[in-house]
Amino acid sequence: MSELTGWGRTAATVGCPVSATAAEVPAVVRAAGERGLIARGLGRSYGDPAQNAGGDVLLPLPTEIGAVAADGTVRVGAGTSLHDLMVALLPRGRFVPVTPGTRYVTVGGALACDVHGKSHHVTGSFGDQVVDLDLVLASGETRTVGPAREPELFWATVGGLGLTGVITAATLRTIPVETAYAEVSTQRLPDLDAVMGEMREGDADVTYSVAWIDTLARGAAMGRSVLSRGEHATRELLGDVPDVLAPPRPPRLTVPLTPPVNLVSLPAVRAFNEAWFRKAPRHRTGEIQSLATFFHPLDGIAGWNRAYGPHGFVQYQFVVPDHEDATLVRILERISAARLPCFLAVLKRFGPGNDGLLSFPMAGWTLAYDVPAHPSLAPLLEELDRQVVAAGGRVYLAKDSRLHPALLPQMYPRLDEFRAVREEVDPHRVLRSDLARRLEI
Amino acid sequence: MLNALGQPQTLLLLGGTSDIALATARVWARSGDLHVVLAARPGPRRDAAAAELTAAGASVAAVDLEAEATDTHSALIAGIERDIDVALVAFGVLGDEERAWQDHAAAVHLATVNYTAPVSLGVCLADRMKRQGHGVVVALSSVAGERVRRSNFVYGSSKAGMDGFYLGLGEALRGTGARVLVVRPGFVRTKMTEGRDPAPLSVDADDVAAAIVKGIANGDDLIWVPAAMRGVMSGLRHVPRALFRKLPL
Numbered sequence A: 001m002s003e004l005t006g007w008g009r010t011a012a013t014v015g016c017p018v019s020a021t022a023a024e025v026p027a028v029v030r031a032a033g034e035r036g037l038i039a040r041g042l043g044r045s046y047g048d049p050a051q052n053a054g055g056d057v058l059l060p061l062p063t064e065i066g067a068v069a070a071d072g073t074v075r076v077g078a079g080t081s082l083h084d085l086m087v088a089l090l091p092r093g094r095f096v097p098v099t100p101g102t103r104y105v106t107v108g109g110a111l112a113c114d115v116h117g118k119s120h121h122v123t124g125s126f127g128d129q130v131v132d133l134d135l136v137l138a139s140g141e142t143r144t145v146g147p148a149r150e151p152e153l154f155w156a157t158v159g160g161l162g163l164t165g166v167i168t169a170a171t172l173r174t175i176p177v178e179t180a181y182a183e184v185s186t187q188r189l190p191d192l193d194a195v196m197g198e199m200r201e202g203d204a205d206v207t208y209s210v211a212w213i214d215t216l217a218r219g220a221a222m223g224r225s226v227l228s229r230g231e232h233a234t235r236e237l238l239g240d241v242p243d244v245l246a247p248p249r250p251p252r253l254t255v256p257l258t259p260p261v262n263l264v265s266l267p268a269v270r271a272f273n274e275a276w277f278r279k280a281p282r283h284r285t286g287e288i289q290s291l292a293t294f295f296h297p298l299d300g301i302a303g304w305n306r307a308y309g310p311h312g313f314v315q316y317q318f319v320v321p322d323h324e325d326a327t328l329v330r331i332l333e334r335i336s337a338a339r340l341p342c343f344l345a346v347l348k349r350f351g352p353g354n355d356g357l358l359s360f361p362m363a364g365w366t367l368a369y370d371v372p373a374h375p376s377l378a379p380l381l382e383e384l385d386r387q388v389v390a391a392g393g394r395v396y397l398a399k400d401s402r403l404h405p406a407l408l409p410q411m412y413p414r415l416d417e418f419r420a421v422r423e424e425v426d427p428h429r430v431l432r433s434d435l436a437r438r439l440e441i
Numbered sequence B: 001m002l003n004a005l006g007q008p009q010t011l012l013l014l015g016g017t018s019d020i021a022l023a024t025a026r027v028w029a030r031s032g033d034l035h036v037v038l039a040a041r042p043g044p045r046r047d048a049a050a051a052e053l054t055a056a057g058a059s060v061a062a063v064d065l066e067a068e069a070t071d072t073h074s075a076l077i078a079g080i081e082r083d084i085d086v087a088l089v090a091f092g093v094l095g096d097e098e099r100a101w102q103d104h105a106a107a108v109h110l111a112t113v114n115y116t117a118p119v120s121l122g123v124c125l126a127d128r129m130k131r132q133g134h135g136v137v138v139a140l141s142s143v144a145g146e147r148v149r150r151s152n153f154v155y156g157s158s159k160a161g162m163d164g165f166y167l168g169l170g171e172a173l174r175g176t177g178a179r180v181l182v183v184r185p186g187f188v189r190t191k192m193t194e195g196r197d198p199a200p201l202s203v204d205a206d207d208v209a210a211a212i213v214k215g216i217a218n219g220d221d222l223i224w225v226p227a228a229m230r231g232v233m234s235g236l237r238h239v240p241r242a243l244f245r246k247l248p249l
Helices: A022-030 A082-092 A107-112 A151-157 A192-205 A266-279 A291-295 A304-308 A325-338 A377-390 A405-411 A415-425 A434-438 B019-029 B044-055 B070-078 B097-102 B104-132 B150-172 B205-218 B229-236
Strands: A002-004 A013-019 A037-039 A056-059 A073-077 A130-136 A142-145 A166-173 A181-189 A208-213 A225-232 A283-290 A313-321 A345-350 A364-372 B010-014 B035-040 B059-064 B086-089 B135-140 B178-185 B222-225
Touching (some): A022 A056, A181 A192, A181 A291, A192 A345, A313 A377, A325 A377, A405 A415, B097 B104, B104 B150, B135 B150
Parallel strands (some): A037 A056, B178 B222
């Protein structure tokens, strides 16, 4: 038995970890007890989707990564991390079309959460990059599904939080890159209006775009941001850099232990945010950054989540539709007035969502907001939930650790379709997680 | 499930009409997503408690609890279908102190309700929560058990036993996902203590409720209410018997 939490290090429960190769997965699923089983990746979901109190938790095993086919697709085992995938792909001049803010997630986890990245407005989410995937159902039967093959089960599985079956392998599209670097433009914007205007007008012309927001700025500076955009750097642009396809390296720094108190305090964050904003150039273009620095800055410090101390933290990420700008402004005003220590708040404009029944993205604005976990947060986040629902938006279940089940059908209007698929493929609810119990999925 | 902010979804109140139990349920009911299983003797007090919690926003199911009928406890706990996120062991009797050590039946009744029944339910809850892989048992102890005094020693000794059992149970459950929180309030102004003169550092049921809610979110295993009671009691614990006898306690 072992105690598991999500990346937020909250709400620990104890389950029974199981390791199995893809070939052994059917037997492991069939052997699950009355508390069921859930597959876990690298534990980067913030809340409780990858833990299963009193039941089995299937841990990932890295597998071999296939050759890149002529059409640019690659076959990978679900336990493979995006880090390992990038290490394998970059020397071959290929890259993943979608990467989240950390490369320490597995392919299976990225599919189960239908993760997105800075490119969503151009490429869609991770699930959109799939040709097909292998899914072991509760019965132990393996099905190969994709957008063109059993699409109903496929789109229940993409974003389905592991509740339709265990993903064991996938065929993914990759993109050609000339280098392992990005050409980055950085722009400092004085307030929320400015950053929203800039993203609304300019995002269509760039592949990667995301803004860091200082949620502690008030008054005229409310929503001041650093907008970071980029493209894959060409070989020509890099000049005489020796190893232009150098793969990312493992983290160099580690937070070795959990401090007895939360280090992410208001004075520390206020100082950090002030410095971070001021250090950003007013407008700089053509900067060359490694893909790791550009996409995964926090991967440079292993275990950074420990800095929040023994009580952990929550990330509140929501999306509101395009025309609900006013809701985003209201929520940011509310967050700014709450004066909570948040050094990581990220604003992104999504393109259209996909057919994933529980997939998060929809065309509009998404904001992710990290804060230390504390009971006093509940009324604030409940108030934000109500605003998000009223605007026709939703919160991201891969980040959630405290939503109330009553709001879920309103946020995810296709929940009933998801439940119908689950009823068909897993009538006895073998695949279960703490999140599924909490949200009564 | 207990969420990241320490809010339970299913709360079992054992002794569901106790002021402290109800005050605690009210705090969580405010969030609008609480199911309360109210285990108490059937009757108007339980009906009133159910009505109060329903009005506060919780969904409520009442089940019959007879503390002294320990052979019914296992079925009671097994009959609760949802995962029990938090179970509050809140029942107890204070009784008449002088009768309690001179009337045989009164002494046995007090010891059974205050010690044997919590042990019986604690064993059932521990088994259930171990299988769940999560859950918190909150045991309402008392500072009276920290150093048992002449003026209420039958009650005090029963609380001392119960307190020791639950602290030990918490240790035994480490690593299972189930936890125990022992709560040691001082004098609480409730219907149980009605008509008695409040002692120094006395608190209300709402104070105890707030401390329990905080203790659960913090993952504590032992709390004192008010916190200052801890210092007072650790002083009193070391007072020599000859002097302790003379103190107006």
